[in-house]
Amino acid sequence: MIERDGRDHMIGQPIAFIEVAWRRYTKHSRNKAQEIQGAILPLAEKYRWNNPFLGVVLAGIFTVGSLEQLQSLGFQILYFPYETLVAAFASESIDIAFDEATGDDEFRQVLEQIDSSGVDAVTRVKQHLIAANAQPIDEFFAALDARLGRHVRRVLVIPLYGRINEFASLDGAIDFLDAHPIYEGAGEFRKYEIRVEFSNGDKVEASFVSKEKAREF
DNA sequence: ACTCAGGCGCGTGATAGGTT
């Protein structure tokens, strides 16, 4: 989570939620997408007036469907494909490719190789990985920057008065609009409509019946 | 035969809380 005005002893305003996950095989990639969705969307809903940035950093293997699912829910995705990870380690002669048949001994040897490879080698692996995924990384951080750099442009508060007119069909509603004189005179107070507009064009809208709820928002 | 997806449950590591 990235927050604004946070302190060591105090949680600030959450403005970005970014989840990280790894999958080696497709078989649970969609599961994972749904877990992320289940973990983050309730938080996004709770802090909806901040309109937080939703991001996922994924690595390994994910099906197109699971990536699309997250995208369509508004997540910005940074995805490191499995091949680019294998290639990054291969550049230091470390073979991290494994599957369900890889023996524990072979696995352990590779882990020991990584552990003993030194800071410089790890840095080179990191650079290789970054270079291989430069474009998606740039896009992800550009999207994040755009959201973090955003500020409130204006706030609209619209008190609504009047009768509520209810119709069983669209036709009825359209007939009413055609005949409506616009100005009805003072009616009963209904609610406050609040709209917050941000510098990047984002909008958050909400309506409240009570002044206290509106103030809370 | 193959891919994708979902259910169940395991081992691991981190953490919190209690006990000695």
Added chain:
DNA sequence: AACCTATCACGCGCCTGAGT
């Protein structure tokens, strides 16, 4: 301070089923 225990998140192994 050291130790123990319970709990949780996580990735994945194994299994099954749907669709092609």
